[in-house]
Amino acid sequence: MNVNEVIRDDWLRAIFPEWGTWLVEEIEAEKVPRGNVAMWWLGCMGVWLKTARPTNLTIDFWVGTGKRSHPTTPMSTTHQYYKMCRSRITQPNLRLTAVPIDPFAVKNLDAFLSTHFHSDHIDPYATAAVLRNCPSAKFVGPRACVDIWRSWSVPEDRLIEVRPGDELTIGDVKITALESFDRTLELTEYPIAGVEGTLEEKAVNYVLETSSGVIYHAGDSHYADRFVEHGKKFDIDVAIGAYAHNPIGITDKMTASDFLRMGESLGAKVIIPMHYDTWSNFQSDVREIEALYRLQAERLGYKFHPYIWQLGGKYVYPLERDKKYFNYERGFPDAFENN
Numbered sequence: 196m197n198v199n200e201v202i203r204d205d206w207l208r209a210i211f212p213e214w215g216t217w218l219v220e221e222i223e224a225e226k227v228p229r230g231n232v233a234m235w236w237l238g239c240m241g242v243w244l245k246t247a248r249p250t251n252l253t254i255d256f257w258v259g260t261g262k263r264s265h266p267t268t269p270m271s272t273t274h275q276y277y278k279m280c281r282s283r284i285t286q287p288n289l290r291l292t293a294v295p296i297d298p299f300a301v302k303n304l305d306a307f308l309s310t311h312f313h314s315d316h317i318d319p320y321a322t323a324a325v326l327r328n329c330p331s332a333k334f335v336g337p338r339a340c341v342d343i344w345r346s347w348s349v350p351e352d353r354l355i356e357v358r359p360g361d362e363l364t365i366g367d368v369k370i371t372a373l374e375s376f377d378r379t380l381e382l383t384e385y386p387i388a389g390v391e392g393t394l395e396e397k398a399v400n401y402v403l404e405t406s407s408g409v410i411y412h413a414g415d416s417h418y419a420d421r422f423v424e425h426g427k428k429f430d431i432d433v434a435i436g437a438y439a440h441n442p443i444g445i446t447d448k449m450t451a452s453d454f455l456r457m458g459e460s461l462g463a464k465v466i467i468p469m470h471y472d473t474w475s476n477f478q479s480d481v482r483e484i485e486a487l488y489r490l491q492a493e494r495l496g497y498k499f500h501p502y503i504w505q506l507g508g509k510y511v512y513p514l515e516r517d518k519k520y521f522n523y524e525r526g527f528p529d530a531f532e533n534n
């Protein structure tokens with residue numbers, strides 16, 4: 196290599212996405228053990244779910260970023276965070292984790308679900324890749340997401356709009372859309388100019404019922420007492436929700452206390468915090484959830500436990516039901532076998 200000839204575009208092509216096609220290869224090669232369902236954390240609230248059949252679907256598959264340069268104008272008075280705390284200084288939300296998946300390497304996807312339209316849950320790149328390379332994949336989301344996909348030229352026959360209470364079946368997964376409790380979205384302008392929308396039209400939570408486990412995806416819901424209602428309607432095995440430390444003036448993500456309450460209210464068996472990985476201004480130490488759990492679990496009779504995942508990690512339920520932590524493969528299993 197002659198480095199005198201290397202240009203920025205060479206670097207972008209050679210290095211990004213940092214994991215290349217590693218994760219797509221892993222997911223495609225995975226033979227989900229019968230009686231189990233496998234999931235991978237795609238970052239933020241992104242999850243890939245694969246059944247033994249296999250049915251492949253994603254929720255909030257997002258490959259975007261946050262700030263990439265310093266803002267030169269004040270935050271808009273229409274922004275949800277301005278409405279929340281009257282701050283005019285734009286938040287310094289830098290994406291801290293790698294994009295673990297190359298969306299353009301994905302070939303086998305049956306459905307592409309979105310909980311809501313905030314720009315860390317839906318983006319044109321993952322949408323374009325799935326639209327082009329996964330011809331049978333449906334785009335499932337609340338009205339606002341469908342409106343965005345339509346504005347990006349996703350054809351009508353690929354779109355499925357859902358409202359709380361709606362059910363559909365993709366392969367061997369029964370999907371039910373439920374009420375979102377994302378109060379930040381109540382303050383967020385509808386993403387299509389001049390259109391009004393209710394929270395039910397802006398966001399949904401999902402329950403994914405498989406023969407091997409029931410997965411609840413809370414999107415960016417805040418804590419809400421109505422989690423109890425959802426927990427009484429479904430026998431939830433694994434509940435995934437948005438946890439992070441909120442900056443001053445902002446209530447946007449569930450705290451550790453909220454998160455444990457979510458697990459208790461839903462009657463889940465395993466709770467998995469997500470979203471805390473993403474933003475530089477919402478960082479937290481996830482061990483806070485474990486510490487609070489240890490203090491409260493016995494006294495309050497918790498019937499669930501937290502699972503601490505990592506970016507790009509695989510979790511197989513119920514095979515790994517009793518595990519508390521993910522760790523990446525450490526390699527070298529054949530050490531000193533090849534002398």
Ligand SMILES: [Fe+2]
Nearest residue numbers: 313315316415
């Ligand atoms: Fe989010």
